[in-house]
Amino acid sequence: MNSWNSTTDSLLLAFPALFSIVNPIACALIFSQLTADNTPDERKRLAGKVALYATFIMLVALWAGTTVMNFFGITLSALRLAGGLVVVASAWGLLFAPERQEARKQEQAVHAANPEDAAFFPLTMPFTTGPGTISVAITLGSNRPPAVHELIPFFAGNSLAAVLMGAVIWGIYRYADRLSTLLGHTGTRIFTRLSAFILLCIGAQILLNGADDALRPLFQSHLDQH
Template sequence: MIVQTFINFYLKIFFILTPFFVLSAFISLTKDFDDIEKKRTAVRVTVGVMISSFVFYLFGKYIFELFGITLDAFRIGAGTILFLSAITMIAEKDDTKKHANSSDIAIVPLAMPMTVGPGVIGMLLVTGAEAESLTEKLIIGIAVFLAVISVGIILYLSSSVKRLIGEQGLVILPKITGLFVSAIAAQIIFTGVQNFLHLN
């Protein structure tokens, strides 16, 4: 049960972080960097994503209480935003050009909002608020940690990954990720609507 919960959340969070979409943006934005600079940027992106992810994951419950938002209402809203993000990935809208001249691309736009965007923030807030026991919260926390590390490794080895999957792979994989994310988003919305209708 514990292993199944961990794997479920790890895969869900890994795909929602859209690693291959972020990889494509990372390669585009660091094309003029040398290998050492690329690796340093990858580490900074990973640290930025890790900190922001855990802030939203750990304090989601208190944010709901502060603003008086019900969990199911937020599920519907977060799921909708996540679904729109998935459509953007599938449609392959490239937003990297407007950030090309940014002085620090590690935090903005790579860590936020490309990796930790509104959809990811919403999902982390909901996941953190849903965790009922300390054990469950810890398991999900480890899943979040390892999912972020996995994305960081992909960015750190971006040159090797690019050679492995090729230019065509960089086009196809973000779209496949978008399909998975859209399915996860739909499930979040359906759960929110179902629970809301049962309560009313």
């Protein structure tokens, strides 16, 4: 039961963070424009490829990102502090200037003359899962618990969040044209800002975890001396 709760907690933290930074609804509207000349079957195949590649990128960042950082001598608390700042900065930009974020993503993907040949670059990387998503995934992975027996439920929850995020990307991209008609410009803006606020809160929590890791030993040492 305890392991199940840990898995659920990890899932409930990771999925909103990934969803907010990927922002698949806003991306789907651009995806719909870029694939407007493709047949419905071609768009479905392309949506599947992008979702598969995006899931792989998120899983690698979640599982191996912290190890790579440790190789360069970056401590876990430093990674959490830096990652939390990146998440907060990304959320702040999405919250107050979503138009700028979407324009940047559209500029990254506009050079894909043949989307079938561009499923990985640029439609997956950096359009769908760019540096921001990778930073968030690495930061989430860095929040691993110290106890060894808690690692499996922790990574199970995070991995499930990445897989679910991939499924969401697939579903939303698959029906991007319908979604574009349903939501419209105003609906997308509202949803983007709500997601950005959730991401801002998650980034603040990760930042607090990093500060606690870094400052607790200092305070403990000071108390021991007195």
